[in-house]
Amino acid sequence: MPTGLENKSETVAVSSSAYFLKPVKAFFEEVTAITRFAFRFFKELFMPRYELKELIRQSYLLGYKSLPLIAVTGFIMGIVLIIQSRPTLASFGAESWLPAMVSVSIIREMGPAIAALIFAGKVGSGIAAELASMKVTEQIDAMEVSGINPFKYIVVTRIIAATIMLPVLVILSDAISLYGGFLAVNLKGDISLHLYFSQVFQALAFTDIFPAFIKTIFFGFAVGLIGCYYGYNSAHGTEGVGKAANQSFVYGSISIFVLDMMAVQITSFFI
Amino acid sequence: MGTTVAEIKDIKKSFGSNNVLAGLNLKVESGENLVVFGKSGSGKSVLIKCLVGLLEPDEGTAILFGENVSELKERELNLVRKKVGFLFQSAALYDSMTVRENLEFPLRDLKPKTNEETDALIIEALTNVGLADAIDKMPSELSGGMRKRVGLARTLILKPELILYDEPTTGLDPITSKEISHLILDIQKKYNTASIIITHDVECARITSNRMIIIKNGTAIAEGTFKELAESTDEWVRSFFK
Ligand SMILES: Nc1ncnc2c1ncn2[C@@H]1O[C@H](COP(=O)(O)OP(=O)(O)OP(=O)(O)O)[C@@H](O)[C@H]1O
Ligand SMILES: [Mg+2]
Numbered sequence: 001m002p003t004g005l006e007n008k009s010e011t012v013a014v015s016s017s018a019y020f021l022k023p024v025k026a027f028f029e030e031v032t033a034i035t036r037f038a039f040r041f042f043k044e045l046f047m048p049r050y051e052l053k054e055l056i057r058q059s060y061l062l063g064y065k066s067l068p069l070i071a072v073t074g075f076i077m078g079i080v081l082i083i084q085s086r087p088t089l090a091s092f093g094a095e096s097w098l099p100a101m102v103s104v105s106i107i108r109e110m111g112p113a114i115a116a117l118i119f120a121g122k123v124g125s126g127i128a129a130e131l132a133s134m135k136v137t138e139q140i141d142a143m144e145v146s147g148i149n150p151f152k153y154i155v156v157t158r159i160i161a162a163t164i165m166l167p168v169l170v171i172l173s174d175a176i177s178l179y180g181g182f183l184a185v186n187l188k189g190d191i192s193l194h195l196y197f198s199q200v201f202q203a204l205a206f207t208d209i210f211p212a213f214i215k216t217i218f219f220g221f222a223v224g225l226i227g228c229y230y231g232y233n234s235a236h237g238t239e240g241v242g243k244a245a246n247q248s249f250v251y252g253s254i255s256i257f258v259l260d261m262m263a264v265q266i267t268s269f270f271i
Numbered sequence: 272m273g274t275t276v277a278e279i280k281d282i283k284k285s286f287g288s289n290n291v292l293a294g295l296n297l298k299v300e301s302g303e304n305l306v307v308f309g310k311s312g313s314g315k316s317v318l319i320k321c322l323v324g325l326l327e328p329d330e331g332t333a334i335l336f337g338e339n340v341s342e343l344k345e346r347e348l349n350l351v352r353k354k355v356g357f358l359f360q361s362a363a364l365y366d367s368m369t370v371r372e373n374l375e376f377p378l379r380d381l382k383p384k385t386n387e388e389t390d391a392l393i394i395e396a397l398t399n400v401g402l403a404d405a406i407d408k409m410p411s412e413l414s415g416g417m418r419k420r421v422g423l424a425r426t427l428i429l430k431p432e433l434i435l436y437d438e439p440t441t442g443l444d445p446i447t448s449k450e451i452s453h454l455i456l457d458i459q460k461k462y463n464t465a466s467i468i469i470t471h472d473v474e475c476a477r478i479t480s481n482r483m484i485i486i487k488n489g490t491a492i493a494e495g496t497f498k499e500l501a502e503s504t505d506e507w508v509r510s511f512f513k
Contacts, residue, residue, distance in 0.1 A: 137366075138359045138361050138363035139363050141320070141359065142359055142365075143365075144325060145352050145357045147350070148379075148380065149345075
């Protein structure tokens, strides 16, 4: 007589494998969809008409919106890095190495990574929320029916703006961090600005600066792409707006770490 | 009445398990105002979005000016869309632009116009809806009714041959509603446009309609003039007119 028990264990088995498979499948579907979105970006990038005015406006807005936060965190990061490393270096009697040490860690890693994460939080999720609410309020539909390509006007401009502006912001943030470092060195020592910066630059090689700059271009592209993807494809209804912002931050930050890891691998391969 | 401007043939559309349209047909002749009635959620907005290709129907065809919308290439579709005005239910003003920029936006791909010509068009369109003084405001500074009127001005600025009005008077006071209804009628007379007017407003339907259809369960269950439907023997149909 069937008890229904064996049936039950079967469903458990099925649902537990589904439990593991589903997110994996969803992840790959998501990656595929984002890749397709990126292809569409490159296709439309080279076709007229070029929305130059909107591109400039977006670049200004993105840079302006995130500059204060990136500047403040950069400044604090410079100070903290010096204060934290001073005891260690002092125990080797190597305090004079402080400027060289901050410069390498800020330029190679800390500056790009922290600025990019802030950019993903502020700009990436901002783009996603903005596009999602444009979608909910039918603004994207309105553009489309008036015969204007909304992908080009809204998405292409924002992705390019993010790709251009993040490297600029990182350069500014690096400079501010190094200046913060200068102030922190002077808390317990005495070094002139000139000497400090000459030590900072002496420690840096082309192979520190160039790969770091290139990777920030990719970080900016990823943040813009992912923000636009989640905003442009957000679900029907208002709750879609919050979800789009959240997803774009989560996936934006993950992609920054993944790209960073790839950048380290590629750089160490060449050097 | 002349040629057919827009036609919908057996359109079906569902979202997941929600069957919104289930084989709907309609036709609009040039110069005709067709009013579409239906309860909230009956798929009226979905219907006109399928007509202009904003939504892809699951089955059936949408035809605009003799062209099958789903078979058009993007460029051809854009050309057809330039002849269609769409007033969105939520007005869909671009929040990052002023009223002036909102109205300029649909004009930007047209043959180069001088600034004076563009300004004249914008002011004409805003005067039509009685909002000429709101020209430099941002959409967030406007009331719901004003947004709707600016949306209408933006729709009219291209002098479309077919206008799709999604609830043009909803959320407006009775006097403004009446003005808008008469404006719709004036536009039809002045430019000989055809329109599909989605509304719940009986007064608006009475003023503007040449013909009406009523949607229920995803199909058109009744069709006729305002008078015919208002005096229908069907209790459910008549209930719309109370
Ligand atoms: N993009 C979409 N995704 C999922 N469901 C949708 C979508 N658009 C519309 N719907 C659903 O389709 C149904 C019909 O929606 P529609 O907006 O056409 O109604 P309506 O007749 O215009 O109602 P109202 O008078 O309230 O505007 C609703 O149940 C709605 O939730
Ligand atoms: Mg509707």
